Amino acid sequence: MKIQSENFAKAAQKAIADADLQSAVSFGTNLAYTKRKSAVFVSGQDHGEQIRQQAAQIKRHALNNLPQLLEQAEQQMQKNGIKVLWAKDAAEANQKVLEIIQQKQAKKVIKSKSMVSEEIAMNDFLEKNGVQVIESDLGEYIIQISGDHPSHIVVPVVHRTKASIRDTLMQKIGMPHTDDAQTMTHFVRGHLRKEFLEADIGISGGNFIIAESGSLCLATNEGNGRMVTSLPPVHIAVVGIEKVIPTLEDYATLTQMLPRSATGQSMAVYTNIINGPRRKDEEDGPQEVYVVFLDNGRSEIYSSGYTEALACIRCGACLNACPVYRVSGGHSYGWVYPGPIGAVVTPLLVGLNKASPLPNASSLCGSCKQVCPVVIDIPRMLLDLRHDLTKQKKSSKTWKIGMYIWAKSNRSEKWYKMTGRLIKASRYLPISKLPGLLKNWTRFREMPQPAAKSFHDIWQDGLKDEDK
Ligand code: SF4
Known part of the structure; x- marks a missing residue:
């Protein structure tokens, strides 16, 4: 995706004038914001705060020990029969994925939702190299057939109204007219079933990697993640290096905090822990599993004053709480990661000179920090980035x-x-x-x-x- 973050103000003005976008984003973010509050504090305010602090400590501990945890995760995964690869940047990650696809003489890959694959523009790269890529998450699929980009890290189509999604499905895949969201979902599910069966390779991201057991963890609501990782004979997961956590016990905490903060659910509908390829006594599962650990600028963030940004578990709660995101929508941020965390990680990943308006795209009201399940101090980092801008003489x-x-x-x-x-x-x-x-x-x-x-x-x- 081309970086257009320098156009933030103009794109936000356009979004503010778009009545459909305003009503869709306002509906989606309000719903998630309200549901999050009830889910996080379901056992009382104190309990909700305690579990948040616990999740924050787990991620800080994981970051403090990141090099060792990555080595441990690699060793355990290899013991489990997973092939581990390392990619320093987007080009290397895409190339490694393509090489596996070519080795297997694969033509069609099916994907579950992955922000990292958006970050490295994997779909474009694979398609340019003759590989057919099918997104299987409902939102991502709608985005793909519309030629659009996700505008939210959890709900990629939050900017679209039901009517506009209906029209796209009717035009692109011949869905009969309906205004019922469930009927639309069933139609797409039926349409994708054949793609799952035909796919040669499944590609996923990963929410967490458990170092002690060498496990890849995925949380999804549609079951597509489980099918992507178990139906095709080969599964490739591309995962940012910051996703490693020490133990299964840590995962137990984080896997509660993620869906509560993201969608207000106490658990994701499908919680997968993948320990390797199919074993001799197992009836299904892929014959080969690859994990590609992606750096792509994370090591630099790790050794900067912004290490805390790597604690993000991509729940999207800060987007839903942000008064700026709620009116400007995700596309205004001009790259893959929108909202308050996007305003921090985009300049860090693509360079402050290519995203200079983003640190100022915040009222510093503090809502993002207040809702963050791992208590990331986003306002502090936005202020530090503004300071960096001033030092670089980038302020207007x-x-x-x-x-x-x-x-x-x-x-x-x-x-x-x-x-x-x-x-x-x-x-x-x-x-x-x-x-x-x-x-x-x-x-x-x-x-x-x-x-x-x-x-x-x-x-x-x-x-x-x-x-x-
Ligand atoms: S910064 Fe916090 S609230 Fe925002 S997406 Fe990441 S974990 Fe969620």
């Missing part, structure tokens, strides 16, 4: 002038009082729109009337009242 002219005036007036009592008086005086001027460099501030809203009394005045009045 308006921003620099605004920050200069703000800093000047806050450093000196004289200036502070003077700007306060000026703002108070402007109360009597009929200003509804700001001019020049400040015009964007009031482009979509009226200029609010300044308060008659400043906070200091009110405070002083309160002190005087106390003295009486």
Whole structure:
């Protein structure tokens, strides 16, 4: 996917003007946000907070021991009969996957949902090399046949209304007219069944890798993940190196937190732990399993001040809670990872110069940190990225002038009082729109009337009242 994060402001304005997108994103994010709250705190506020802290500690511990855990995971997987490969970047990962496909003389691969495969643009690469790729997650399939891109890391079609999905399914795969979502799902399921049976290779991502047992863990709701990893004779999983956790016990905690935070379910409908290819006494399962560990910039993040970003379990809760994502939608972020975590990892993975507006695409309200199941301090990282932007002189002219005036007036009592008086005086001027460099501030809203009394005045009045 071409990186278009520099166009964030324009793309967000377009999204704000799109009534269908607004209603679809608002419905999807509100639903997930509300369901998450009931699911995480189902056994009380304290319990919900404790399990969140526990999940956060597990991921921090895993990151602190990442090199050792990766070695342990590789050894255990090899013992289990899994072939482990390493890829330093997208090109290498795609090439390794293609080589396996070519060795097996495969023509058709079926995929379950994987953000990492979006990150490395695997579908495009394989298709350019003559491989037919079929997405089997319902949302991803709709995206694929529409020639679109996911706009959410859990619900790829959150930006689409039911009616627009119906029209796509009717046009692209001949679905008879229906407005019933379940009937649409059944139709697609029937359509995909034959693809599953014909596929030579199944490709998945992975939610977690358990180092002590060398297991690949997948959580899905549609059962497609289980079919992708068990029906074709070969299964390839492409997984980011940050997905490794130490023990099965750790997995027990994380596998509860992920669906609760993502969709408000106490467990995902299908929770798979894959320990290797089919054994002699087993009737089904793939004959070969490959795991490709992908770096693609993660090592650099690991050794930077942003290591915490690698704790993300891709639940999407921060997207659903973010006031910016909720109106701008995922495509505005211009790459694979949208929302608050996207605003952090996109500049880190593709370079700050290609995603400079993203650290500013946040009101820093803190909702993302509040809902994050592994308590990632996204606002702190956004501020640090803004700091990096300033150091690299990437901030816009308006921003620099605004920050200069703000800093000047806050450093000196004289200036502070003077700007306060000026703002108070402007109360009597009929200003509804700001001019020049400040015009964007009031482009979509009226200029609010300044308060008659400043906070200091009110405070002083309160002190005087106390003295009486
Ligand atoms: S940053 Fe936290 S809330 Fe956002 S997707 Fe990652 S784990 Fe979920």
